[in-house]
Amino acid sequence: MRISIIGAGPAGSYAALLIVKQGHEVHVFEDHDEIGNPVQCTGIVTHGLWNLVPKDDSIIxxxxxxxxxxxxxxxxxxxxxxxxxxDRAGLDKYIARLAQEAGAKYHLGHRFIGFAENGVRVRNKGKELIIPTDITIGADGPNSEVAKAAGIWTPRxxxxxxxxxxxxxxxxxxxxxxxxxxxxxxxxxxxxxxxxxxxxxxxxxxxxxxxxxxxxxxxxxxxxxxxxxxxxIYDRKVPVQNKRRTVFLVGDAAGLVKATTGGGIITGMVSSRILADCIKNRKNYARALKPLRRDLALHRLMRRTMNTFTEADYNKLIRCMSNPRIHKLLMDNPRDFPSRFIARLFFVEPRLLLFAKNFIKQLLLPRNEVSYG
Ligand SMILES: Cc1cc2nc3c(=O)[nH]c(=O)nc-3n(C[C@H](O)[C@H](O)[C@H](O)COP(=O)(O)OP(=O)(O)OC[C@H]3O[C@@H](n4cnc5c(N)ncnc54)[C@H](O)[C@@H]3O)c2cc1C
CATH class of the missing domain: 3.30.9.10 (D-Amino Acid Oxidase, subunit A, domain 2)
Structure with missing residues (x-):
């Protein structure tokens, strides 16, 4: 199949790497002339990144x-x-290099501007091109033009x-x-x-x-x-694919960011891995995203709970964090996926149950009353 990926950030290039290895023809279109620039990121990642790509010391x-x-x-x-x-620009370049070495074709300075019949429209140096495409992947960040052009944009x-x-x-x-x-x-x-x-x-x-x-x-x-x-801010209602399943969103384009920290590099790449598997095995991407969504919903609930805290609550929470058993738990489990350890957190530090009331209240709050401070 001919796959057009829009955006050469971590989510787009990781999708390119995994999908080109399946034998598809993969083209990545990036608006900017240089991959990774300008940087809009602090660049912190957990060691979970090295489960996705080989560790490269030169970008640390x-x-x-x-x-x-x-x-x-x-x-x-x-x-x-x-x-x-x-080095955040270095990370983007590194994943793009892996994808190029595997056979993906990169087109820098090419901006996605919409869909054509059986293809995507991109603009390069003022000239419009039509690229024949079977599947389009929107990895074009939080203001996804792909989502808008595909009619799957919702206000975020x-x-x-x-x-x-x-x-x-x-x-x-x-x-x-x-x-x-x-x-x-x-x-x-x-x-x-x-x-x-x-x-x-x-x-x-x-x-x-x-x-x-x-x-x-x-x-x-x-x-x-x-x-x-x-x-x-992660929202489970944001659509991630069109009805015909010819357009898919990954990473920030699908809003797949941890609401506790604002981190989206790893979760975005995980969404690309899930999509690549769905393309290979003809599975429903929206459904396959559920486990990742569960973790992101948990991050969101934790963020909402923390946003109800008084100064005194924060002081108490931070005192709870002095427990060495919590440190060990957090060392052993990358904080990207809290569903793997949240129950144990309450077990090793029962004082955290002090906040259970806030947590449950947020869990039961109607959607239109949710606030993020
Ligand atoms: C201040 C700040 C700090 C952050 N700190 C962290 C952190 O420490 N750790 C962390 O994990 N996350 C952090 N994040 C979030 C992280 O930057 C994003 O979650 C991550 O970059 C998402 O990757 P992505 O590939 O989905 O999108 P992006 O990295 O946004 O990549 C999208 C790409 O698409 C291109 N593009 C956009 N529109 C078009 C178009 N029409 N045509 C062609 N190309 C297009 C863009 O140029 C860009 O290269 C931070 C974000 C901000 C704003």
């Missing part, structure tokens, strides 16, 4: 061994983990993520997160990429400018760059 900026959680009362708690800060809620790159002195194995009213609805972060540079940012639905100002005040080094971009 630093390895993290702990997260320092800052409670609203000013106390801090360090939790051990093993995660990676990537997003957080605005804003991040500065700041020169200063940092511990290269530790990242900081800040919770509470100051960073209402999400959290603030400072993630080192080396001893001397960190990515410092926030995400918010309404107060991005204020919060960004607050977080950067905590890191008064030299600002050397900044990035911003929308982070889709």
């Amino acid at each position: 900026r630093t390895e993290l061994s702990q997260v320092k959680i800052h409670a609203p009362d000013g106390s801090t708690m360090a939790v051990k983990l093993h995660e990676f800060v990537l 809620k997003v957080w605005g993520g804003v991040q500065a790159t700041i020169r200063g002195n940092y511990a290269p194995d530790t990242f900081d997160v800040f919770f509470g009213k100051e960073f209402e609805g999400f959290f603030g972060w400072a993630v080192p990429e080396s001893k001397s540079v960190a990515r410092v940012g926030i995400a918010s639905q309404h107060k991005a400018r204020e919060m960004f100002h607050r977080i950067t005040k905590r890191y008064p080094g030299t600002l050397i760059g900044w990035q911003s971009g929308p982070i889709p």
